[in-house]
Amino acid sequence: MVQLVHTIKAVRDAVADARRRGLKAGLVPTMGALHDGHGSLIEAARRECGYVVVSIFVNPLQFGPTEDYDRYPRTLERDVAYCGEKGADLVFAPEVREMYPSPSLTFVSVEKITDTLCGASRPGHFRGVATVVSKLFNIVLPDVAYFGQKDAQQAAVIKRMVSDLNFPLTVAVVPTFREPDGLAMSSRNRYLSKEDRQAALVLYRSLQGAMSLLEHGERRPDVIRSYLRSTIEAEPRARLDYADVVDPETMQPVTEIEGDVLLVVAAYFGEARLIDNMLFSLPVR
Numbered sequence: 001m002v003q004l005v006h007t008i009k010a011v012r013d014a015v016a017d018a019r020r021r022g023l024k025a026g027l028v029p030t031m032g033a034l035h036d037g038h039g040s041l042i043e044a045a046r047r048e049c050g051y052v053v054v055s056i057f058v059n060p061l062q063f064g065p066t067e068d069y070d071r072y073p074r075t076l077e078r079d080v081a082y083c084g085e086k087g088a089d090l091v092f093a094p095e096v097r098e099m100y101p102s103p104s105l106t107f108v109s110v111e112k113i114t115d116t117l118c119g120a121s122r123p124g125h126f127r128g129v130a131t132v133v134s135k136l137f138n139i140v141l142p143d144v145a146y147f148g149q150k151d152a153q154q155a156a157v158i159k160r161m162v163s164d165l166n167f168p169l170t171v172a173v174v175p176t177f178r179e180p181d182g183l184a185m186s187s188r189n190r191y192l193s194k195e196d197r198q199a200a201l202v203l204y205r206s207l208q209g210a211m212s213l214l215e216h217g218e219r220r221p222d223v224i225r226s227y228l229r230s231t232i233e234a235e236p237r238a239r240l241d242y243a244d245v246v247d248p249e250t251m252q253p254v255t256e257i258e259g260d261v262l263l264v265v266a267a268y269f270g271e272a273r274l275i276d277n278m279l280f281s282l283p284v285r
């Protein structure tokens, strides 16, 4: 049976108890509105850890003033049931005042990796993410924390933060979970109208096409960039935010295709801003 707690003390007590029983703790940080993408993170944690905590917290610090904080879907009852089905042991769902009892004066800011892509489009977003994830790490003290490859820049930021600040845990990145037609699962997909849901497939299509160019030997990053851009721009319902080929660790545009490169795209469909990515690894000769 999954247990639901709302306070920092309760989650700390529960994890300490699990640890006394010799169990390894896995944390899946989420903002709720859970879908099967989150499900695959919980399942990975379940396979690898004896005690699985899912945090559900819509973090105000990572939303810009004009973003969707107020209307972000909040479906706690359903989410807790879903966590139970996926085999989680504990759901930690704090109120804002539990996480931020007074306005924060301390923030975690990961530089450079956050200058590009979503960091450029959403100023302050990754500072909010890194700060809340640090707090969650200090509250839950997990052995392993699970993040999705769909949010590749977020995963890179967290990995770097863990390394730079010596958090004693491992970051696991779980492959993107897709709908049968290829759309990457996201809590924001529920904002899409029927027409925009269909149009949003252009993100997946653009990435697949670019992967195919790379697989057939194309090695000019600018050709890949313009392919991604023109494919998305050809969809009348899409408003392109970015399309790029970057280094998967630094998130900086690459000048050459060598080793691993990450193809990244973001676009608006109506009010919903969706992102997606694919990793291309140049076979070692």
Ligand code: PAF
Binding pocket: 029, 030, 031, 057, 059, 062, 129, 132, 133, 151, 154
């Ligand atoms: O990916 C998310 O849902 C959020 O950014 C996270 C990691 C839970 C931090 O609020």
